[in-house]
Amino acid sequence: MRKILLSFLILSATLLASMTNEYPSQKILDSKIPIVDIRTPGEWEETGIVENSITIMFWNEQGGYDVNAFLTELNKKVDTKKPFALICRTGSRTKIVADFLAKKLHYDVVNILGGIVYLKAAKLKTVPYDK
Numbered sequence: 789m790r791k792i793l794l795s796f797l798i799l800s801a802t803l804l805a806s807m808t809n810e811y812p813s814q815k816i817l818d819s820k821i822p823i824v825d826i827r828t829p830g831e832w833e834e835t836g837i838v839e840n841s842i843t844i845m846f847w848n849e850q851g852g853y854d855v856n857a858f859l860t861e862l863n864k865k866v867d868t869k870k871p872f873a874l875i876c877r878t879g880s881r882t883k884i885v886a887d888f889l890a891k892k893l894h895y896d897v898v899n900i901l902g903g904i905v906y907l908k909a910a911k912l913k914t915v916p917y918d919k
Contacts, residue, residue: 807890809899812907821898822872824862826885831877835904836914838875842866843917846885873898878905
């Protein structure tokens, strides 16, 4: 009986986890869903960030990454049992990371399409990055 219950719980978590794609909008910004910015500090300084976003670099300037370090920071700063969003410059990096988090770790992730470039073009508010 325990095995059946455990199997059901694992299957439920898998079925409930998802990745969705959404363009940046005021609705997302107002929703208070945590937004994790996975760009580099140089990019944060260049364009600013979404107000109250959580800055956790995934890829460094040389293209290297440390999945365990990223996940450690993510789990410290975000309640990964609840939906959260990812943003990068154009949405291509977040698509990869969001897909991984949804499929492998069963997180509910929103991939912000078009990234900060689209957000700024849509004249949505950013704030300067403060180290």
